[in-house]
Amino acid sequence: MNGLAALLNMQVHYISFSAHADYAQMSTFLKELMPLDIVLVHGEANELMRLTQKLFTEFPDGNTRIMNPKNCESVEKYFTLEKMEKTIGRLAEKTLDVGDSVSGILVKKGFTYQIMAPDDLHVFSQLSTGTVxxxxxxxxxxxxxxxxxxxxxxxxxxxxxxxxxxxxxxxxxREVPKIVVKEEVDNGKLVISVDDNVAHLDKESGDVESEHDGL
Structure with missing residues (x-):
């Protein structure tokens, strides 16, 4: 406290701290990942703008999209996912060649897709088939x-x-004659009316007796 110099038995190193990582650390990390999109958030506007311009020089090919949105500004990203369906049960017993067709029921559960025969639906799921x-x-x-x-x-x-x-x-x-059964007699014949013309129909032979020539 009297102004004399004291011996310092340690070493002091200065480490840059900018939010969560400095530029050297972040640049190395991005070059290893080579992402298609980079979104810069949580920082002072001018510093983020300088960082954006610097990253443009690091990724000059244009394949990487670098965005620096303002607060409450939305960023849209479209994802293309490959969907894979697996055949199970009876459909999986047969080895298929390229170009062969598969007929079955497609069942989606979460992010998995399975193709199965209708008879296997109650085996591999809690569903069952029905007929209307x-x-x-x-x-x-x-x-x-x-x-x-x-x-x-x-x-x-x-x-x-x-x-x-x-x-x-x-x-x-609309075209056939109107047939009405009048009565049934004992000899196995029916008394019918065909367009108001009375006739006798034999149920066994199908013969028709009538005074009307058209019958």
Missing amino acids: TQRITIPFSGAFGKHISLQWSSEPISDMVSDPIVALVLNIS
Whole structure:
């Protein structure tokens, strides 16, 4: 305290500290990674601008995008991910060649994709397959029940076929004669009315007896 010099038994080194890393440390780190995008945040505006210009000289090829957004300024980044699907169960038992087609059910769970046979769905997942059966009743004057019922398992091809069949039945019902059962007699014949013309129909042979020549 009297102004005399004291012996210092240690060494002092000065280490640059700029936020979290100095330029030399960060530059080495970026050159090892060679990222496609560099976003500079959390720093004084002028210093970050100088750092941005310096990094442009370090990556002159233009393949690296260097951004220095302001506070609350959004930065958009588009990621392209490769999706890989794995076949499991029965589909995985067969070795496929390049160009072969695989038909199955694609199941996505989290970030994994699996292709499996419909019968294996309940084995490798908590799901199960089901069948939707459609049934439609169409008025039809030519049938004794006064209607026709169509039933099919719902799928694209079956639905496509059923539409013209329904249209055909509706068109036929306008053209066929109206048949009404009047009574059933003991000899196995039915007394029917065809467009108000009475006739006798044998249920076994299909023969029709009527005074009307058209029947």
